[in-house]
Amino acid sequence: MSTDIEQADVVIVGARCAGTAAAVPLARAGHKVIVIDKAKFPADTMSTHVLVPNGVQELQFMGALQKILALNPSRSRYLTLHDDDGLEVKERFTPFSGIDYGLCVPRDQQDVLLVESARDAGADVRERTGMTEVVWRDGRAAGVRCKTREAEYEIQAKLVIGADGRKSRVAAEVDAWTPYRASKNGRGFAFRYVDDPRGEDAPSAFQIFRAHGNQVLVLPSCPAGRTLVVNMTDAAKIPGIRADPDASWQEMLDLDPALDDRIGDATNLSRLIATDNLSAYYRRSSGPAWALAGDAGHFKDPVTGNGMRDALKFGRLLGEAAAVTVHDPAELDLALRDWEAARDADTISTYHWGNRESRPGPSTPLVREVLRTFSGNDAPNLSDTFNRARPVEAIITPGRMLKGLVNALRAPDADRRSILREVVAELPAEIGARRHRLLDGFRSTRSAGTERDGWDVGSGQPPSWRPAAIADDDRATPLAGAAQSAAL
Numbered sequence: 001m002s003t004d005i006e007q008a009d010v011v012i013v014g015a016r017c018a019g020t021a022a023a024v025p026l027a028r029a030g031h032k033v034i035v036i037d038k039a040k041f042p043a044d045t046m047s048t049h050v051l052v053p054n055g056v057q058e059l060q061f062m063g064a065l066q067k068i069l070a071l072n073p074s075r076s077r078y079l080t081l082h083d084d085d086g087l088e089v090k091e092r093f094t095p096f097s098g099i100d101y102g103l104c105v106p107r108d109q110q111d112v113l114l115v116e117s118a119r120d121a122g123a124d125v126r127e128r129t130g131m132t133e134v135v136w137r138d139g140r141a142a143g144v145r146c147k148t149r150e151a152e153y154e155i156q157a158k159l160v161i162g163a164d165g166r167k168s169r170v171a172a173e174v175d176a177w178t179p180y181r182a183s184k185n186g187r188g189f190a191f192r193y194v195d196d197p198r199g200e201d202a203p204s205a206f207q208i209f210r211a212h213g214n215q216v217l218v219l220p221s222c223p224a225g226r227t228l229v230v231n232m233t234d235a236a237k238i239p240g241i242r243a244d245p246d247a248s249w250q251e252m253l254d255l256d257p258a259l260d261d262r263i264g265d266a267t268n269l270s271r272l273i274a275t276d277n278l279s280a281y282y283r284r285s286s287g288p289a290w291a292l293a294g295d296a297g298h299f300k301d302p303v304t305g306n307g308m309r310d311a312l313k314f315g316r317l318l319g320e321a322a323a324v325t326v327h328d329p330a331e332l333d334l335a336l337r338d339w340e341a342a343r344d345a346d347t348i349s350t351y352h353w354g355n356r357e358s359r360p361g362p363s364t365p366l367v368r369e370v371l372r373t374f375s376g377n378d379a380p381n382l383s384d385t386f387n388r389a390r391p392v393e394a395i396i397t398p399g400r401m402l403k404g405l406v407n408a409l410r411a412p413d414a415d416r417r418s419i420l421r422e423v424v425a426e427l428p429a430e431i432g433a434r435r436h437r438l439l440d441g442f443r444s445t446r447s448a449g450t451e452r453d454g455w456d457v458g459s460g461q462p463p464s465w466r467p468a469a470i471a472d473d474d475r476a477t478p479l480a481g482a483a484q485s486a487a488l
């Protein structure tokens with residue numbers, strides 16, 4: 001095995017959303033950036049892939065948007081919600097940077113173009129290259145050891161960025177593996193791709209169907225005419241879904257006639273992919289000459305559709321902050337800490353909202369009435385929660401909740417006791433989320449009412465990198481996306 005040592009300004013582990021977004025500004029500023037990933041792209045990963053305009057603009061910032069649009073994805077300009085008691089919401093997305101549509105491009109197709117954009121900017125992206133350990137000098141991260149099938153070598157750098165996802169080996173190496181706050185997710189995801197019965201005339205909308213405690217997303221995908229259907233259901237149902245995917249699919253359609261009407265006639269169904277491993281968390285994400293970007297540092301319930309947006313945005317901001325400080329260790333460490341604090345301030349509302357939304361079970365009369373306050377006008381309110389135009393607490397305001405409460409209590413068949421019990425139970429969560437955003441300090445560990453015990457982000461240490469992991473990634477490639485639909 002070779003024991004060569006190479007020099008770089010920055011080494012980044014992970015070449016998807018966070019890693020490529022961080023690499024672009026660093027490389028554009030003229031720094032020597034090496035990005036390593038154990039995968040060979042195109043490669044799929046366990047993820048659906050909604051991006052609303054606020055996230056799509058990040059693709060534009062990194063120079064990937066035109067390449068992605070060349071894949072002919074559907075552009076979704078609306079968010080709609082249909083509840084089984086007849087509630088209908090339709091809102092047009094608030095535009096960002098002139099972009100008024102969302103995208104939903106399978107990860108194998110999208111991420112290979114992110115890698116291409118990082119290379120276009122000047123980053124040296126190395127595939128099939130795994131990080132095995134972080135190298136330290138004088139208490140500072142000083143590089144990584146990496147391994148390919150043929151060689152093992154060291155890359156020395158002034159900054160090590162872990163953009164290596166939820167099972168971040170970098171997080172373990174910098175002793176940040178165990179989150180300082182986390183929440184168990186009560187929901188699981190089961191998703192598949194279908195040929196949309198409405199073809200290229202499918203509504204230009206990300207659609208949410210709610211019925212009997214299930215939430216199903218219908219997401220026009222890529223190429224136009226291919227659609228992603230995501231069943232966000234009780235996590236306890238995931239083993240049953242895995243055991244009999246077709247029966248669970250039919251059960252999902254039977255629960256909701258409106259959903260059945262929308263996609264019941266879909267054809268060319270891909271296999272159903274399911275997971276119940278979705279605990280939300282924050283890890284300590286910066287230290288001497290290291291940072292954890294994207295899921296390596298923070299993850300939240302994917303129902304929020306914001307994981308990629310945050311990985312792209314805070315990857316970019318990390319790259320921009322490091323681009324001007326990387327040669328000064330003291331300045332760099334301060335910039336990394338400020339970056340982490342800014343990420344937390346920006347993401348905390350959505351984290352708590354995701355925790356609330358990831359409780360399984362049917363909508364209560366109170367929740368339905370609060371949701372009903374969004375219907376009847378076209379203003380982007382509910383969609384702004386996904387689009388991050390405002391913090392969630394500025395959208396689901398006390399006034400809106402009070403209006404929902406009054407309407408729920410006034411309903412002719414209202415069970416007023418149970419509604420009031422729910423108010424008492426929910427208050428700590430509402431107050432805790434607001435307190436956390438406005439008052440609690442950096443890396444606060446004071447738990448808020450939205451958080452649930454029993455979270456699990458793995459067994460304390462991620463699995464060691466080994467060549468077999470490459471083979472796993474390769475096998476993942478045909479799981480999703482339009483390109484492989486015919487085979488499924």
Ligand SMILES: Cc1cc2nc3c(=O)[nH]c(=O)nc-3n(C[C@H](O)[C@H](O)[C@H](O)COP(=O)(O)OP(=O)(O)OC[C@H]3O[C@@H](n4cnc5c(N)ncnc54)[C@H](O)[C@@H]3O)c2cc1C
Nearest residue numbers: 014017018038047048049050131164165294295302307308
């Ligand atoms: C079921 C599910 C559904 C989701 N749906 C959505 C959605 O609709 N919209 C949305 O915005 N977000 C969604 N997310 C979240 C989204 O997937 C993540 O937030 C996003 O992928 C984070 O990007 P990342 O770059 O941080 O990490 P990742 O995408 O996880 O990439 C990490 C990379 O690091 C590499 N790597 C790992 N270890 C090593 C190592 N030791 N050496 C070298 N390379 C390594 C991996 O090969 C991988 O390529 C979903 C997540 C899940 C689980």
